[in-house]
Amino acid sequence: MRWIRQRLLGVVAVLVLVYLFIPIAVVAVLSFNKPDGKYNISWNEFSIDAWTNLCGVPGVCASFMTSIRIGVISTIFATVLGTMIAFALVRYRFRGRSTTNLLIFLPMTTPEVVMGASLLALFLNLRFPLGETTIIIAHIMFTISFIVVTVKARLQGMDPRLEEAARDLYANPQATFRYVTFPLVAPGIAGAALLGFSLSFDDFIISFFNAGTVVTFPIYIWGAAQRGIPVQVNALATMVFLAAMVIVLTAQFVSYRKRKALQLPPKALEAALPRS
Amino acid sequence: MVALLPSTGVKPQVSPQKRSRTGYFLLLPGMTWLAIFFAIPFVTLFLTSLQAPVAGKSGQYVPAFQVSNYPDALIEYWPQFLKSFIYAGIATALALLIAYPLAYFIAFKAGRWRALMLVLVIAPSFASFLLRTYAWKTILADEGFITSFFNALHLLPDDRILNTSIAVIAGLTYNFLPFMILPLYAALEKVDPRLIEASNDLYASAFTTFRKVTWPLSLPGVVAGTLLTFIPATGDYINAELLGSTQDRMIGNVIQTNFIEFRDYPTASALSFVLMAVILVLVFTYIRRAGTEDLV
Numbered sequence: 001m002r003w004i005r006q007r008l009l010g011v012v013a014v015l016v017l018v019y020l021f022i023p024i025a026v027v028a029v030l031s032f033n034k035p036d037g038k039y040n041i042s043w044n045e046f047s048i049d050a051w052t053n054l055c056g057v058p059g060v061c062a063s064f065m066t067s068i069r070i071g072v073i074s075t076i077f078a079t080v081l082g083t084m085i086a087f088a089l090v091r092y093r094f095r096g097r098s099t100t101n102l103l104i105f106l107p108m109t110t111p112e113v114v115m116g117a118s119l120l121a122l123f124l125n126l127r128f129p130l131g132e133t134t135i136i137i138a139h140i141m142f143t144i145s146f147i148v149v150t151v152k153a154r155l156q157g158m159d160p161r162l163e164e165a166a167r168d169l170y171a172n173p174q175a176t177f178r179y180v181t182f183p184l185v186a187p188g189i190a191g192a193a194l195l196g197f198s199l200s201f202d203d204f205i206i207s208f209f210n211a212g213t214v215v216t217f218p219i220y221i222w223g224a225a226q227r228g229i230p231v232q233v234n235a236l237a238t239m240v241f242l243a244a245m246v247i248v249l250t251a252q253f254v255s256y257r258k259r260k261a262l263q264l265p266p267k268a269l270e271a272a273l274p275r276s
Numbered sequence: 277m278v279a280l281l282p283s284t285g286v287k288p289q290v291s292p293q294k295r296s297r298t299g300y301f302l303l304l305p306g307m308t309w310l311a312i313f314f315a316i317p318f319v320t321l322f323l324t325s326l327q328a329p330v331a332g333k334s335g336q337y338v339p340a341f342q343v344s345n346y347p348d349a350l351i352e353y354w355p356q357f358l359k360s361f362i363y364a365g366i367a368t369a370l371a372l373l374i375a376y377p378l379a380y381f382i383a384f385k386a387g388r389w390r391a392l393m394l395v396l397v398i399a400p401s402f403a404s405f406l407l408r409t410y411a412w413k414t415i416l417a418d419e420g421f422i423t424s425f426f427n428a429l430h431l432l433p434d435d436r437i438l439n440t441s442i443a444v445i446a447g448l449t450y451n452f453l454p455f456m457i458l459p460l461y462a463a464l465e466k467v468d469p470r471l472i473e474a475s476n477d478l479y480a481s482a483f484t485t486f487r488k489v490t491w492p493l494s495l496p497g498v499v500a501g502t503l504l505t506f507i508p509a510t511g512d513y514i515n516a517e518l519l520g521s522t523q524d525r526m527i528g529n530v531i532q533t534n535f536i537e538f539r540d541y542p543t544a545s546a547l548s549f550v551l552m553a554v555i556l557v558l559v560f561t562y563i564r565r566a567g568t569e570d571l572v
Contacts, residue, residue, distance in 0.1 A: 013381035016374055017396050020453065023411035024403045030414070041414050081306035092299025100303060103310050109503060109559050110314075110552065111511020113528040117535055117548040118317035121324040124541065141313040144306055202405050204514065205528075209535065221406045225518060229410065237404045244402035248395055256391070 024241060031234035038228030050231035057230040063220035064236055070132060070216060071201040074139035078200075079193045081140070082147030089148070090155040107145045115142060116209030123210065130212030138206050143196040150195060154188025187255065198244065318552070325545035335539035342542070349546040353530050357550075360526040363441065363516075364509035367448035371456040371505050372498065374449070379460035379497070380490075384469060397457050405451065409518050412447050413438060416519070439521040447515035455504040463497025464490075499562050507555055527551055 030040050034047035055061035085104065088094065107115065119138050123130060162184065166176040204218035211219055221233055328340035350357070382393045400408065416422055416437040426432050437443050467490065475485040513528030527547060534544035 009377055009381050010385065012377040013385075013393075016378040016453075017393065019374070019450070020397065020400045022415065023408040023450070024400055026411035026414050027403060027407050030411075042417065081309060084302040085306040088299045088302035092296065092302070094299040094303070100307060103307060103315065107310070107314055109507050109555070111507055111528070111555065113511040113513065113531050114321075114548045114552045115314070115317075117531055117544060118321035119313060120535065121541065121545055122313070122317040122320045125320050125324065137313055140309060144310060148306075198402055202401070204406055205512075205532075208532075218404065218406050221404065221410075225406070225410060229407075234407065237407050241399075241403040245399060248399070248402075252391055252395055 027234050028238045028241075031231060031238050033231060033234075035228075035231065040229055040231055040234065047231075050235040054232055054235060057232050059215065059220060060230060060232050060236065063215045063217045066132070066214065067201050067217035070135050070139060070207075071197045074136045074143065074200050075193050075197040077136075078140045078143040078147055078196050079189065082144045082192065082196075083151050083189055085144070085148045086151035086155055089152055104145045104148050107142050108149075112142075112203075112205035113209075116206040119206070120209045130210055130214075132214050134210040134212070135207050135214060135216065138210050139200040139203060142203075142206060143199050146199060147192040147196050150192035151185065151188050154185055154191075158184050187251070191251075194244075194247065201240070318549075321545050321549055324541050325549050327542045327545075329542075337541055345542045345546045346550070349543045350550065352543075353527065353547060356525055356527045356530050357547075359441075359524070360510050360528070360551075361554075363445050363448060363524075363526060364506050364512075367445050367452065367509050368456075368502050368506040370445070370449045371453050372460075372502060375453055375456040375460055375501065379457050379464055382461050383464035383467070384472075394458075394461070397454050397461075401454060406514060406518075409447055409451060409514055412443065412450070412519055416443050416446065438519065439524075441520065441524050443519040444516050444524045444526075447519045448509045448512060451512070451515065452505040452509050455508070456501040459500035459504060460494065460497040463494045463500070467493045503559065503562055507559075510555065511551065 029043070031050055032046055032048060033040055033043055034045040034049065036042075036044040050056070085100075089097075089100070094100075116138070119134075119141070120130075122128075123134055128134065158181075163176055163180055166180040171179065202218060203216075204222060207216050208219055208222065215223070217236075221229060224230060224233065323339065324337070325345055326339075326341050326343065327337035327345075328342045330336040330338055378393075378397070382390055382397075386393050414420070418436050418438060423432070423437050426437070427435055432440075432442070434440050437446070471489055471493070472485055475489045476482075480488065510526075511528050513526055513532055516524050516526045516529055531544050531547050531551070534540045534547070
């Protein structure tokens with residue numbers, strides 16, 4: 001009885017994972033479709049036209065590049081700002097901690113439509129021209145929180161004894177940071193940056209409010225949804241998905257190998273480190 | 277989202293905290309950014325919601341104190357408001373039902389597959405949100421397998437799924453599922469499996485163990501997950517636009533069209549403000565139970 005129950009849980013878990021990937025499979029399969037009519041919704045005929053001619057439809061590649069550019073710029077800014085905040089929250093005591101926590105927590109719990117609308121209200125009242133700059137401003141704003149939270153988790157998970165060990169070995173604060181703290185936090189920062197980029201690259205609602213006439217990749221898709229999404233869009237989205245999967249799985253594999261390579265039993269590590 | 281996962285390995289310990297100016301220096305740039313582009317916009321949103329139209333010129337407004345914008349907007353759009361909360365509520369409940377078994381499995385049974393399964397939970401977000409939603413048009417199509425199946429059982433009131441509220445709720449459930457799975461997992465992962473064993477040793481049935489031990493201990497995750505699913509689902513308008521009919525429009529659709537197409541800024545601002553207010557009340561009621569540090 002118990003055996004069946006445990007297997008049942010596993011089966012359900014796998015089914016949920018499959019469910020998460022069904023729409024992605026549809027997107028990928030339809031990238032090899034030759035649609036009958038303007039809507040690429042049902043399967044018609046196999047074709048690799050979209051893959052051999054990715055920029056074949058006007059505007060697709062331009063919007064794709066716009067999204068990459070906006071994603072890179074806003075990720076760089078948001079990662080720097082967010083990492084600084086994460087360090088302050090974990091390493092320093094200061095007044096106004098709860099206000100700070102609240103200001104970081106709220107953007108994650110505010111519906112995008114409200115953030116988009118309120119930011120647009122600000123830009124309209126200031127008569128600030130809408131365009132790529134306003135999209136980047138918006139993206140930095142809503143990704144900072146996610147970056148803070150990711151880097152903070154990594155910092156909190158770090159063994160403080162590693163830094164103590166560095167200090168005991170007469171490393172000054174700069175050297176401790178450079179050779180111990182930063183290398184340990186770096187994977188967390190990289191993960192946060194990847195998350196920030198994917199949030200920015202995929203954002204539609206906030207961008208649409210503050211875009212003016214700029215067309216990002218999601219805005220292009222939104223516009224095309226009414227008159228039929230070109231197959232190239234499916235091909236590009238499949239490409240992005242595969243690229244992200246390769247990056248994430250490689251990172252997983254590398255960290256797994258590193259842990260294996262260390263092969264230090266936890267007890268030995270305990271003994272080697274100073275007691276706090 | 278990754279952030280909601282606890283770090284594995286070494287138990288987090290409170291590191292020595294220094295009080296110095298460096299802390300403020302580190303906070304200043306980022307917090308200033310959030311203050312200017314997140315907090316202050318709420319002030320301008322509120323001021324905009326009270327503006328009055330310029331007679332004869334559509335799309336132009338002057339600063340005013342027209343409080344009547346609020347009742348006017350609510351009287352016109354309360355059905356969409358109600359619908360948003362109902363759709364998001366149903367989607368959140370469904371997401372909890374679907375997410376719990378997976379989160380439980382990853383936390384207690386996945387073993388060395390744990391890291392990979394977590395990656396797979398996050399991975400769908402790497403494919404475009406809009407395209408994934410659009411793909412449900414194919415999956416739920418009228419001639420499709422799923423619609424035929426439910427029709428054979430005579431379960432569909434309109435004989436179809438696409439362009440009905442069912443499709444909108446299905447889309448919302450799907451799209452925000454990872455936001456439910458990750459906090460649930462984070463909470464379950466902290467549960468000591470020995471507590472569950474102890475309960476079993478004391479002859480509690482599987483159901484009693486779940487009800488008295490596992491579920492109460494996972495409540496912080498349930499709270500965080502329902503919040504992180506319900507809030508974006510309430511404000512979402514992509515699912516309603518792509519999968520629903522005009523009768524399934526949610527408050528997000530109304531805010532978006534009023535702001536961008538009709539240029540009726542005061543109405544759209546008033547609606548955004550009310551939506552935010554309702555959500556803040558919800559969040560703070562929840563935070564009282566869970567504490568922000570748990571969520572951030």
